[in-house]
Amino acid sequence: MSIAVDNIHEQQQQLQMQQQHQQQQHQQQNCMLKEMVNDRWRIIERLGSGTFGDVYRAVDIKCETQSVAVKRETHSHGKERTLSREKGYLLKLRSVTGIPAVHFYTKLNTYTLLVMDLLGPDLEELKSYCGGRFCLRTACILGLQMIVRLRALHSQLCLHRDIKPDNFLMGVGKTSNTLYIIDFGLAITYRMPNGQHNPMLKERSLVGTPRYCSLNAHNKLSLSRRDDLISLAYILIYFIKGHLPWQGLKYKEMGLSLDEAVRQVKTDYTSGQKAAELRKDLCHQMVQFLDYTLNLRYMDEPDYGHLCRLLGDIMRTNQWSYDMTQLDWYNI
Template structure:
């Protein structure tokens, strides 16, 4: 969700929150986006004029994530391609997390490029994405919510402008004990965690996730970038549960050849390899990255860092196009909200329909929460999931304290 801001001179003057200070010296600027957790704003560190991203989450959220996300950022501190976290605390009715401000997501860039990436661009970003996931795994964590929205590039004009960052660690979980390296046990009938479009087949089947599942989800993202869409998109069903089942069934019935056959064979080899990994098996990350070096060699290209989005706007890059897309989205959003408000003002008062999926994502605060890309949770297992995560963080904090690392 971390987004970039391109008009720094107006970023704070256009915001109604310019006078708001959080964490003693972080000034809240304009809103950048919103998601299942809450809202994210551009901000400014008043001590050094460094731009930051400030995430707000209602403290009464059913499954609060920002505290866990902050702890995960601290575990990953110093890791290449992971933003720094500067502050976590409470401000009124909200939890607040302050992290590095980054550029657009790969999903944003995908939109800008006409919803298809070239083979060269996919091969180059694939190597970086695998490296980011590898770094998370090496710190004893699995990510569990792989999707293009959670991979961002750096801010323009910096040395990290084309580095791919992995953000949003609210779903991350230990897959092994940090001290003993003992792997978590295999279990079934687990709740779904992640985004249905990209999650692994084993996740659909309710099997405990491990490293292999992050990598399989990456493979689905690669094919999404190449194809423009995936065969299991657009499926209809009466309920979300039935829809997720349909998606899982379609994934299982779609052969690797059918999914990847129109592209260099290495994409199919990647997916076959990760799907055959054992639950506790350590993936050969170097082998997987080398596959994409072979792709570049096959098509006569090199990893020169020139991605599709850099060629937009007659070679001037993505920034102007990004601003156009943001403005268009803002206009559509404003038009929708205006129509919705007018309908509500005319509509009679009726009983709430508890079966309406949108009702599950409404907040009692004035902070809007968008239903798009909501991490999937089985409502009957949320309480159990919270207990598990509490135990996970309690043991992890104990480990960090004993190891002398910063909490």
């Protein structure tokens, strides 16, 4: 009986601690509203949050029609600080089309702020807006821009390592037809100072997002250029079909973690008994796209031109134009 009472007290204490932590987070988020950043940008609203912290919209007090995004990362013991890494890669890639500009960065006692371009909706939002999938034409046009972005990143020795629809956003205003890539918190350089490719090592945990990451990531192996492209291939299938076979798994009923369950099903659908099912209803060029990325070796330099030609061939075969104003979300 005393053990049961002790357990109840322990659960109550844990619940109280969770509630206090949530209240502290809520207070921190609210106190950011109306705050000034660098005596120039006034924070207006919170846009969302991620593993790093929160994102806010702020306006330039010199020109209130100009908005920026403000990322806020709270410092906590034992937590890797990602905004410093992200700022470094954004500055390194600032000459690349489709990379948001950094306007300000500061590291304070309890948190770090990164002010950058405010962009439009991400591809996950747009896919939902379009009824849960994109037509093949829209998927190809987006895919071409995504390949170009990854080729530019890789040419600067940068691996993104978290390629997913949420990390590709359309621009606003004059850049509304430009696809941007964001969130470099997991990015690394894939060559050592001596110019040699990083060796393949074992990672401590999965890097990336289970739905889109490669089996190499599930197997805790070091990632390379091929893995960014494998994620892109999965995304294109996701756009066209509306879902991937390893979504919505009841992994707890399977007695597995989410990572383990997705790895198991993904293995079956990419190279196992159900490989043909994943490729079913895809045009042969899209199947070739997927198979090419899956067959790349760790240190291979991908043929980005080949991948562009595959998508371009789909466009030519169907006599589709590259007119960005005809993308799915413009026709709803």
